[in-house]
Amino acid sequence: MSRTNSESFERIPLYSDLPFYRKQKRIALRNCGLINPDHIDEYIYREGYFALASALKSMAPEEVLAEVKTSGLRGRGGGGFPTGLKWEFCRKSPGNKKYVICNADEGDPGAFMDRSILEGDPHALIEGMILGAYAMGADEGYIYCRAEYPLAITRLGLAIAQCEEYGLLGDRIMDTDFSFNLHIKEGAGAFVCGEETALMASIEGERGMPRPRPPFPANKGLWGKPSNINNVETWANVPNIIRNGGSWYASIGTEKSKGTKVFALTGKINRTGLVEVPMGTTIREIVFEMGDGIIDGRGFKAVQIGGPSGGCLTEEHLDLPVDYESLTAAGAIMGSGGLVVMDEDTCMVDIARFFLEFTQRESCGKCVPCREGTKQMLLTLEKITSGKGAMKDLDTLEKLAVMVKEMSLCGLGQTAPNPVLTTLRYFRNEYEAHIRDKKCPAKACSALISFVIDKEKCRKCGLCAKNCPVSCIAGDRNTPYVVDQDRCIKCGTCIEVCPFQAVSKE
Amino acid sequence: MSPNKVQIEERTREIVAPWKNRQGGTIPVLQEVQKELGYLPEDALMVISRELKIPASELYGVATFYAQFHLKPRGRHIIRVCRGTACHVRGSLLIQEKIKNILQVEDNGTTEDLRFTLEPVACLGACGLAPVMMVDGETHGRLTPDKVMTIVESYE
Ligand SMILES: Cc1cc2nc3c(=O)[nH]c(=O)nc-3n(C[C@H](O)[C@H](O)[C@H](O)COP(=O)(O)O)c2cc1C
Numbered sequence: 183m184s185r186t187n188s189e190s191f192e193r194i195p196l197y198s199d200l201p202f203y204r205k206q207k208r209i210a211l212r213n214c215g216l217i218n219p220d221h222i223d224e225y226i227y228r229e230g231y232f233a234l235a236s237a238l239k240s241m242a243p244e245e246v247l248a249e250v251k252t253s254g255l256r257g258r259g260g261g262g263f264p265t266g267l268k269w270e271f272c273r274k275s276p277g278n279k280k281y282v283i284c285n286a287d288e289g290d291p292g293a294f295m296d297r298s299i300l301e302g303d304p305h306a307l308i309e310g311m312i313l314g315a316y317a318m319g320a321d322e323g324y325i326y327c328r329a330e331y332p333l334a335i336t337r338l339g340l341a342i343a344q345c346e347e348y349g350l351l352g353d354r355i356m357d358t359d360f361s362f363n364l365h366i367k368e369g370a371g372a373f374v375c376g377e378e379t380a381l382m383a384s385i386e387g388e389r390g391m392p393r394p395r396p397p398f399p400a401n402k403g404l405w406g407k408p409s410n411i412n413n414v415e416t417w418a419n420v421p422n423i424i425r426n427g428g429s430w431y432a433s434i435g436t437e438k439s440k441g442t443k444v445f446a447l448t449g450k451i452n453r454t455g456l457v458e459v460p461m462g463t464t465i466r467e468i469v470f471e472m473g474d475g476i477i478d479g480r481g482f483k484a485v486q487i488g489g490p491s492g493g494c495l496t497e498e499h500l501d502l503p504v505d506y507e508s509l510t511a512a513g514a515i516m517g518s519g520g521l522v523v524m525d526e527d528t529c530m531v532d533i534a535r536f537f538l539e540f541t542q543r544e545s546c547g548k549c550v551p552c553r554e555g556t557k558q559m560l561l562t563l564e565k566i567t568s569g570k571g572a573m574k575d576l577d578t579l580e581k582l583a584v585m586v587k588e589m590s591l592c593g594l595g596q597t598a599p600n601p602v603l604t605t606l607r608y609f610r611n612e613y614e615a616h617i618r619d620k621k622c623p624a625k626a627c628s629a630l631i632s633f634v635i636d637k638e639k640c641r642k643c644g645l646c647a648k649n650c651p652v653s654c655i656a657g658d659r660n661t662p663y664v665v666d667q668d669r670c671i672k673c674g675t676c677i678e679v680c681p682f683q684a685v686s687k688e
Numbered sequence: 689m690s691p692n693k694v695q696i697e698e699r700t701r702e703i704v705a706p707w708k709n710r711q712g713g714t715i716p717v718l719q720e721v722q723k724e725l726g727y728l729p730e731d732a733l734m735v736i737s738r739e740l741k742i743p744a745s746e747l748y749g750v751a752t753f754y755a756q757f758h759l760k761p762r763g764r765h766i767i768r769v770c771r772g773t774a775c776h777v778r779g780s781l782l783i784q785e786k787i788k789n790i791l792q793v794e795d796n797g798t799t800e801d802l803r804f805t806l807e808p809v810a811c812l813g814a815c816g817l818a819p820v821m822m823v824d825g826e827t828h829g830r831l832t833p834d835k836v837m838t839i840v841e842s843y844e
């Protein structure tokens with residue numbers, strides 16, 4: 183580094199001064215970006231494996247479990263089930279072979295918090311898993327990581343090798359009687375494998391299809407043995423809880439949702455990225471303070487929380503304190519914490535169709551309500567977005583939604599209708615505009631818009647015609663250019679290339 | 689040169705060997721074979737079925753269940769265009785259309801010269817950079833239809 187004088191020093195802002203970081207409280211992400219994840223020593227320097235050392239030396243497994251219960255930690259992978267309770271089920275389940283599993287399948291499109299922990303601080307989740315294995319009496323573990331994250335898989339492999347070298351994994355860890363081995367399983371690209379029973383089927387080498395519960399994994403999990411599965415972020419919180427105490431963790435957050443949650447802030451927003459905030463922070467603080475509002479000064483329309491299983495919330499929810507209960511009451515879910523911001527140009531009917539397309543494609547096909555129900559819902563939505571809908575389609579949609587929700591085998595089908603139900607609830611007028619007026623208010627549904635060139639503004643440069651992929655724009659140096667609506671594929675290229683803003687959507 | 693039947697069978701047998709008489713080998717073996725050969729040829733599947741003592745029908749069921757496995761040869765470069773939520777909201781449909789147009793292929797299609805395969809995927813986990821595509825191992829973010837052309841051309 184070159185010389186630093188006080189002036190250049192002043193120009194370097196502190197984390198705590200930046201609006202993006204000011205209100206964050208980083209527990210699960212505490213090391214991300216600060217340490218080199220390839221060096222176990224850097225993790226140890228940040229008090230890594232201190233929790234494990236003190237647990238193995240001075241705490242009984244029951245005491246570790248008790249701290250996690252006291253902390254009030256709930257699963258960060260979607261359901262929000264109390265972690266301590268789940269561990270207790272597994273601990274009490276009879277059998278001397280038990281497994282702990284880390285769900286690193288991160289299937290929600292629009293979420294990348296698990297990725298940043300896997301890539302930025304792999305030891306945090308490994309330490310969490312070793313502590314969990316100790317508490318539950320497991321001697322073997324798996325990390326199921328999606329194949330789309332090759333860097334995460336490499337870094338996990340390195341981290342595990344370093345732990346083995348340091349005696350933190352393997353036989354007789356830290357010279358105690360406790361032994362634990364950890365393996366990585368690479369996913370093969372199926373959203374439903376994020377569901378815990380499907381994930382276990384996938385580790386066993388089968389098609390990743392969910393199984394009915396009960397029996398729960400705590401009794402009959404991987405290869406029929408008692409197993410406990412937690413999400414990456416859940417595991418990464420555990421070392422902090424053991425190091426600082428369960429009551430410390432419980433002092434953060436709201437009455438029923440303790441600690442912090444990482445959100446992936448994306449979409450039509452100025453500052454995208456991961457934010458870790460105490461439970462109870464409002465959506466307004468996240469979107470407008472940390473995210474610095476909507477891009478290009480456009481108007482806020484909605485925020486989609488919880489991915490394909492979640493819902494869309496509106497302006498009226500901006501001051502909602504984010505925790506498990508309040509989100510569920512509003513029709514969304516915490517889910518994995520994907521937070522996609524939408525502005526006036528986003529069509530809510532199209533968003534509902536988009537999610538249905540996703541869940542329909544990813545439905546494993548085992549149960550009929552999900553396989554056929556989502557298909558029919560998607561067809562109905564496509565009918566509406568292409569301008570062929572009728573008002574009675576909305577009733578059909580609602581009926582199908584309730585049916586799929588109540589009758590599906592696993593969480594995929596049970597939650598798939600949520601995006602449809604919330605948009606119907608909060609944006610019914612947009613559905614009606616598509617059906618009654620054959621108009622897409624956000625000008626996003628291609629069947630209901632046309633591209634028009636303003637004769638006055640057109641300077642006859644011909645760029646639009648030259649770039650049009652289907653050559654449907656005609657004109658020359660003397661005649662203004664015109665789009666042939668019958669042949670136009672509505673790709674929007676003309677709008678983009680026109681230097682004079684003469685093309686508009688109608 | 690693509691390997692012949694004998695070579696495929698030989699190589700597959702080597703990959704399967706450590707998984708014989710062990711649990712949970714199916715998917716890792718399929719992954720390894722695909723990594724080597726680029727796809728899962730029928731000859732390889734038959735070897736795996738015999739060696740792991742899994743009916744070929746069941747193996748086929750597994751291979752077709754997961755999006756990652758391919759039963760046909762693919763291009764030298766794989767273009768994964770993200771169709772996740774964050775990217776959708778930021779216009780990934782236009783990016784996808786643009787690529788289809790440049791390459792003249794459909795989704796999951798391969799160009800005739802086996803140069804590119806186009807795969808729409810659910811999310812690349814780089815949502816902050818939306819819209820995103822990945823060519824082989826490399827991620828390209830904040831795309832515009834214009835940028836796509838230059839990027840695609842840079843891969844031989
Ligand atoms: C269709 C479906 C997909 C899921 N995908 C994920 C996922 O990608 N990551 C995850 O951690 N949990 C996912 N879950 C939730 C898991 O089934 C399970 O509840 C979770 O891993 C438990 O960990 P936790 O208690 O720490 O949250 C999914 C559930 C369903 C129904």
Ligand code: FES
Pocket residue numbers: 291292293770771772773774775776810811812813814815816818819820
């Ligand atoms: S939604 Fe495109 S990278 Fe996540």
